[in-house]
Amino acid sequence: MSASTRPSAADRSSPDARLHALDAAAVLRPRVAYFSMEVALEAGLPTYSGGLGVLAGDVLRSAADLELPVIGFSLVHRSGYFVQRLDAAGNQEELPEAWDPRTRLASLDATATVAIEGRQVRFRAWRYDIVGMSGAVVPVYLLDTALDENDPVDRILTDELYGGDDRYRLAQEAILGFGGYALLEAMGLAEHITTFHMNEGHAALLVAAALEARLAARADASVASDDLAAVRRRFVFTTHTPVPAGHDRFNLGLVRAVIGESRTRLVEALGATRDGAMHMTYLALRNSRFVNAVGMRHGEVSRGLFPGDPIHAISNGVHAVRWTAPAFATVFDRYVPSWRRDNGYLRHAVGIPLDDVAAAHRAAKDDLAVAVRRRTGVVLDPARFTIGFARRAATYKRGYLAFWDAERLRAIAERIGPLQFVFAGKAHPRDADGKAIIRQIFQAASALGDRVSFLYLENHEMALAQRLCAGVDLWLNTPQPPFEASGTSGMKAALNGVPSLSTLDGWWIEGCVEGRTGWAIGDGSDAGPQADADMLYDKLEQAIVPLFYDDPEEYARTMRSVIALNGSYFNTQRVVEQYARIAYFADRSEARL
Numbered sequence: 001m002s003a004s005t006r007p008s009a010a011d012r013s014s015p016d017a018r019l020h021a022l023d024a025a026a027v028l029r030p031r032v033a034y035f036s037m038e039v040a041l042e043a044g045l046p047t048y049s050g051g052l053g054v055l056a057g058d059v060l061r062s063a064a065d066l067e068l069p070v071i072g073f074s075l076v077h078r079s080g081y082f083v084q085r086l087d088a089a090g091n092q093e094e095l096p097e098a099w100d101p102r103t104r105l106a107s108l109d110a111t112a113t114v115a116i117e118g119r120q121v122r123f124r125a126w127r128y129d130i131v132g133m134s135g136a137v138v139p140v141y142l143l144d145t146a147l148d149e150n151d152p153v154d155r156i157l158t159d160e161l162y163g164g165d166d167r168y169r170l171a172q173e174a175i176l177g178f179g180g181y182a183l184l185e186a187m188g189l190a191e192h193i194t195t196f197h198m199n200e201g202h203a204a205l206l207v208a209a210a211l212e213a214r215l216a217a218r219a220d221a222s223v224a225s226d227d228l229a230a231v232r233r234r235f236v237f238t239t240h241t242p243v244p245a246g247h248d249r250f251n252l253g254l255v256r257a258v259i260g261e262s263r264t265r266l267v268e269a270l271g272a273t274r275d276g277a278m279h280m281t282y283l284a285l286r287n288s289r290f291v292n293a294v295g296m297r298h299g300e301v302s303r304g305l306f307p308g309d310p311i312h313a314i315s316n317g318v319h320a321v322r323w324t325a326p327a328f329a330t331v332f333d334r335y336v337p338s339w340r341r342d343n344g345y346l347r348h349a350v351g352i353p354l355d356d357v358a359a360a361h362r363a364a365k366d367d368l369a370v371a372v373r374r375r376t377g378v379v380l381d382p383a384r385f386t387i388g389f390a391r392r393a394a395t396y397k398r399g400y401l402a403f404w405d406a407e408r409l410r411a412i413a414e415r416i417g418p419l420q421f422v423f424a425g426k427a428h429p430r431d432a433d434g435k436a437i438i439r440q441i442f443q444a445a446s447a448l449g450d451r452v453s454f455l456y457l458e459n460h461e462m463a464l465a466q467r468l469c470a471g472v473d474l475w476l477n478t479p480q481p482p483f484e485a486s487g488t489s490g491m492k493a494a495l496n497g498v499p500s501l502s503t504l505d506g507w508w509i510e511g512c513v514e515g516r517t518g519w520a521i522g523d524g525s526d527a528g529p530q531a532d533a534d535m536l537y538d539k540l541e542q543a544i545v546p547l548f549y550d551d552p553e554e555y556a557r558t559m560r561s562v563i564a565l566n567g568s569y570f571n572t573q574r575v576v577e578q579y580a581r582i583a584y585f586a587d588r589s590e591a592r593l
Contacts, residue, residue, distance in 0.1 A: 033072075035198050058319035081426075092435050119154065196235050239311070301485075317569075323469065375464075391425045394428075399438075404529060412545060442456065474548075509524060521539065
């Protein structure tokens with residue numbers, strides 16, 4: 001097999017390929033390998049489903065901005081996640097989002113194999129280059145089994161993101177873990193990686209692959225405590241899931257069938273089996289030198305789920321430049337010229353004139369209206385107080401909460417001013433309860449009346465999210481505590497001065513300064529939907545809607561505070577700097593910070 005990482009001449013000459021003829025000097029020799037089942041690279045590439053993938057993409061972008069020696073791995077997902085279609089009653093239909101990586105990415109010459117159900121499945125990789133502000137490159141490799149030499153059942157293993165049954169999902173995780181390590185070896189890079197970062201447990205078989213490689217270097221293949229310690233020193237793990245049901249586990253009979261007996265024994269030696277199943281979170285958690293949750297509250301919940309395991313907290317963020325609307329970027333460039341290179345300078349947004357904040361927000365609101373009209377033909381009213389909500393349609397996210405009491409909502413609109421809701425979000429194709437929530441929202445919204453308008457946008461994806469988070473007047477988030485690990489949509493809104501109204505869960509426990517960055521629903525306990533809905537309406541009626549209609553200058557001042565307090569902190573530049581300091585590099589000179 002070839003270890004070359006250079007794109008072919010055809011790829012370099014393709015007008016649709018992205019940055020595939022970069023000077024090799026721009027690519028730092030990787031010391032950190034970042035593995036994630038999904039990565040949001042850019043709008044139009046369906047390689048992600050939601051927040052986990054967007055976070056991965058934003059982390060890798062900030063790594064490039066900071067010139068860190070990082071390399072990324074994921075799967076190509078030729079069929080994407082899915083295109084969402086909704087009928088008039090809110091019934092969701094899923095359509096494939098097929099795309100051809102040849103039109104957008106460079107093909108690597110190097111290939112490798114991974115054993116699936118006893119078959120040697122060959123795969124290639126497609127390369128996408130994330131280019132940082134100074135030109136430093138973080139390459140991301142997307143693994144792809146769609147090769148003619150493979151059995152037809154194996155060619156589709158890297159097609160569907162979170163699709164198929166347990167067998168399909170386990171095969172994908174084996175390709176990401178064992179296959180990703182094999183590709184690093186084929187590229188001659190495995191020995192240079194000092195830190196493997198697993199973004200969620202989907203990548204945990206990478207630990208077994210590293211142990212297997214260590215044992216292969218000697219005649220005695222028995223696993224000793226020194227072997228486990230040596231492997232553990234190379235791994236970092238980020239957990240994103242605050243509920244036990246969200247952690248992948250697979251029946252050991254299936255594990256033996258898919259990855260084979262010898263690799264199953266490695267998993268057992270690594271302490272990842274329990275009650276007849278392989279637990280991916282245990283595999284990652286128990287074999288990493290550094291483990292972190294994605295927020296302060298999530299760290300507390302995770303330590304409760306896994307008592308005795310040291311779990312730190314690095315609160316999530318978003319890529320500031322990627323998620324700032326053009327109008328606000330122009331304002332920041334004028335008044336905070338260093339914000340792109342150091343997001344912490346957004347603290348200085350407190351000095352931006354309120355008129356400029358208000359004007360930038362009007363431009364972002366107009367941009368959203370244009371996008372909505374193009375997508376749906378619906379004309380949003382720019383004068384109406386506009387509330388945005390865009391989350392995965394899952395039970396605990398409680399998207400229906402705003403419409404719990406339609407009569408009270410109508411009364412607020414009649415007495416103070418009209419309201420305009422813009423919703424978006426997909427339900428997982430197999431999540432019947434999530435689909436029911438979308439229908440419930442549609443049914444409740446149909447009875448709101450003219451003073452409370454409602455629109456649910458189909459097929460929420462990154463391009464829409466960029467406009468929606470920036471173009472509303474208030475960001476709504478209503479998760480049931482304590483099931484929100486972090487949430488990042490409100491962080492994107494904050495970069496554009498949009499305050500949040502949210503239950504005190506996930507990141508909002510850290511980000512909420514009442515009346516300055518937004519408003520809290522409840523006290524962080526699970527008071528139930530009725531109590532939370534009452535509090536939501538109280539805040540709208542007594543504080544938020546009157547402020548918007550009666551004192552627009554003060555509302556602009558609140559928006560400015562949101563940028564200065566939350567935008568300056570909840571960004572992936574800060575996140576990656578924390579990883580570099582306390583997780584990736586024992587010696588800061590390695591980090592090129």
